[in-house]
Amino acid sequence: MTEDTPCDLSEIVNTLSQYVKGDFLTDGPEERQNPLLRSKPDVSKLKPLRKLDRTDEKFVAVDCSTRTLRRANNWGIYLLRTTYTLIEGRKVD
């Protein structure tokens, strides 16, 4: 269910060595803002859902957590952990 992000500790040293020497560029992704969406609620767009007691479909969900291990104003070391869940009936994988 879990795939830890591959951990290359030498990469930490290489990257931060460059930083300490002043030999790096910080050309990261631009700030992306999801556009604001504005609309007036319309009661005619509401529909009741059907409450089901069981379903035969399988469900897969994925999630990735991020935790900060160490950081300063201009650098950070992070742990990413990605997992999935597969549910079929009452079975969970």
Add this chain to the structure above:
Amino acid sequence: MQTLLGPAYIRHNTLRNLRFEAESELALSQIRRLASSDFVLLDGASYFGEKTGFRVSLLEECKKKNITLLALSKQSPTLHDECGRDFQAAVQTIAQYPIWVYYPVTKANPAKHLYGDISIIKLCPESPWAFRCDIMEYLVKRDVVDILSPLTVLAEDPRCLGYPVPLWLAHDFSATPDAKLLHYYEQVERLLKGSGLYDWLRKEELACSFADELHGARYPFDREWIEYG
């Protein structure tokens, strides 16, 4: 582990993109276990494309296999009503059914990387929570009530009442125990000391962590960003 350089907003954006990539890759690896009309649930909005969202190949594979791909957001601060207030709350105010879907808030717009029709759903009568649910464009030739009603089976777990439990479980499974975080923290410290970088980098850590100290956070992972939007 990832080491990122640059100011906080650049690191934040890079981490977000890394999360999209990791989740897309894992979801793609699980699709082979699914059949037509099975579900893939993503955490977040239905933005796809390089540096904007999930991998487009995930969308294409789900479409090819006729898998029901949905993206659920725990909150959506970008949805406003006509007065600029929270749209999700405004819809809950006018909803008259115990469980419901409000569809569409807005239709998909691939030109802006939005590949799903935005809806708001409430899955459990006893829960106060409603969520944004993006339904991929290729699905909406079917009735959205038929598409979404199976989620009601999964929204009655008391740990996350009203929220689809597969997403909650994936979130819970992805958490790293504090003891493990501390182990990694100390492992990195030993590494930096061994490479002669520690003194400089420790001074930089201290230069930005006094506010954490005041709030009683001893380690960076004691105070975390919360992803909004």
